[in-house]
Every structure is written in structure tokens, then in C-alpha cells.
Amino acid sequence: DTAVSQTPKYLVTxxxxxKSIKCEQNLGHxxxxxxxxxxxxxxxxxxxxxxxxxxxxxxxxxxxxxxSPDKAHLNLHINSLELGDSAxxxxxxxxxxxxxxxxxxxxxxxxx
Amino acid sequence: xxSVGLHLPTLSVxxxxxxxxxxAYSNSASDYFIWYKQESGKGPQFIIDIRSNMDKRQxxxxxxxxxxxxxxxxxxIAATQPGDSAxxxxxxxxxxxxxxxxxxxxxxxxxxP
Numbered sequence: 001d002t003a004v005s006q007t008p009k010y011l012v013t014x015x016x017x018x019k020s021i022k023c024e025q026n027l028g029h030x031x032x033x034x035x036x037x038x039x040x041x042x043x044x045x046x047x048x049x050x051x052x053x054x055x056x057x058x059x060x061x062x063x064x065x066x067x068s069p070d071k072a073h074l075n076l077h078i079n080s081l082e083l084g085d086s087a088x089x090x091x092x093x094x095x096x097x098x099x100x101x102x103x104x105x106x107x108x109x110x111x112x
Numbered sequence: 113x114x115s116v117g118l119h120l121p122t123l124s125v126x127x128x129x130x131x132x133x134x135x136a137y138s139n140s141a142s143d144y145f146i147w148y149k150q151e152s153g154k155g156p157q158f159i160i161d162i163r164s165n166m167d168k169r170q171x172x173x174x175x176x177x178x179x180x181x182x183x184x185x186x187x188x189i190a191a192t193q194p195g196d197s198a199x200x201x202x203x204x205x206x207x208x209x210x211x212x213x214x215x216x217x218x219x220x221x222x223x224x225p
Contacts, residue, residue: 004155041120041199043156043215090155100146101213103155 003027004104006091012110013081021076021107023091031055032074033101034066035090043090049074050096078109086111120199122220131189135202135216140183142204146213147176147187150199159187159200189221197223 004025013019025032034046047066048055054066063079078085091104125131137145143164148156162169162176162185169176175188185202202216 041150041218043201043218045213048212092155100158100161102158103148106153106155 004091004093004102006089006104006107008107009105010108010110012112014112015081015083017081018077018079019081019109020078021089021091021109023074023076023104024072025091025093025102025104026072027093027095027102029093029095029102030071031094031096032068033092033094034074034076035092035103036060037088037090037106039087047074047076081109081111083111085109120218120220122222124222124224125192126224127192127194129192131187131192131196131221133187133189133200133219133221135185135187135219137183137185137202137204137216138214139204139206140180142206144205145176145178145185146203146205147174147185148201148203148215149196150201150218152198156201192221192223194223194225197221 007022031048031050033048035043036046037043046060047057049068065077066074067077068074086109088106088108090106092101094101146161147159149159150156160171160174160176162178167178173190177186189196199218199220201218203213205213
């Protein structure tokens with residue numbers, strides 16, 4: 001069984017569009033995260049959610065909005081996509097903030 | 113603060129040799145560190161962790177060393193195998209509520225036959 005899953009795996013879209021990436025974890029973890037990995041492999045945390053409450057909101061554009069319908073899901077909505085949004089986005093989860101994070105397989109977003 | 117790598121450092125080792133991957137972390141208050149392995153096309157995968165009250169921890173073929181004095185972390189892989197080829201990241205926990213991990217720039221390990 002997949003612990004952390006993301007859909008879609010690949011997403012190609014035009015500038016200005018709005019898109020969503022879904023994430024689900026079946027580990028029973030309390031905290032979920034979104035990371036952005038750029039072309040140089042640099043990983044940067046974007047958001048984390050703990051029990052449906054936003055804990056961290058890094059300095060990302062407000063075009064990005066995480067939404068958590070329940071503890072097992074944390075979706076990422078992106079409005080008005082820009083070229084610079086092209087990257088691989090990873091979802092992760094952990095039991096709590098002090099625990100190991102388990103990552104999903106990633107979603108490669110390409111904005112044309 | 114965060115470090116932004118201009119390029120991904122690469123370490124090439126012969127199969128069977130030992131590998132040492134180094135990482136400098138930024139925050140002297142960080143109390144928890146993790147090493148991750150990322151294979152091509154996959155998400156980072158946990159390898160080993162260490163808390164700041166320790167200076168060494170061993171796993172299967174891997175050892176993590178922590179030097180708090182100079183804020184340095186290393187990952188040692190014994191008898192490196194082709195399957196060890198990947199990008200390796202260190203991550204430090206700097207969050208007030210323990211939920212803010214900062215990743216290092218990564219090191220690409222290439223295992224030569």
C-alpha cells in the first residue's frame with residue numbers, strides 16, 4: 001500500500017491557468033507538508049498542516065493555497081500559474097513535527 | 113539561514129569503497145537532523161536520523177556523525193553499492209514548534225563499477 005500518494009504525477013499547463021495537486025496519506029499522521037523542488041534539486045518547504053490547522057506558511061505567493069478536507073489529505077491549489085512555478089512538488093507527512101517525514105512520489109509541474 | 117547551491121555537488125566512488133557525504137547546517141539551536149536519499153524520479157526517502165544529544169548513530173551500512181561545535185553533519189556509507197547512487201540531503205529541524213525542516217542543497221553520489 002502506498003503511504004503517501006500524489007496525483008497527478010505530471011502536469012503540463014499554460015500560463016494563467018489554475019490547477020490543483022492532490023495528496024493523501026494512509027499513515028494516520030497528524031502533520032502534512034508541501035515542498036517545492038527546483039531544477040537544481042533544492043527543496044524548500046511551502047506549507048505544513050497539523051490537525052487541519054496551518055502551522056507554517058513560508059513566503060510563497062498567495063496564488064498558492066493549501067486545503068485540507070481531513071487529516072489524511074492536503075491538496076495544493078495554484079492560481080494564475082507562472083513560468084517560475086515549474087518545479088517538482090512533493091507532499092510529505094509525519095506523525096508530529098519532531099518525527100521523520102515520509103514523502104510522496106512528487107508531481108512534476110510544467111508551465112508553458 | 114538557507115543555503116542555495118549554484119550547482120549540485122557530486123561525489124564519485126568506486127563500488128565497494130566507503131562514501132562520506134558532508135553537510136553544514138545553519139542553526140545552532142537545531143535539535144534533530146535527518147539524512148534522506150532521493151533516487152531519480154522519486155521522492156526523498158528517510159535513511160537515518162540523529163538528535164542533538166548524540167554525536168553518532170549507526171544503521172545498516174550507514175553511520176551519521178554530528179559535530180555540534182562546527183555545525184557539521186556527515187553520512188558514511190560502508191561498502192557502497194550501485195543502488196546507493198542517488199542525491200542525498202541533510203535536513204535540520206529549526207522550527208519553534210518542531211515542524212520546520214530546512215534541507216541542505218544535496219549531494220549527488222555516483223557509484224562507479
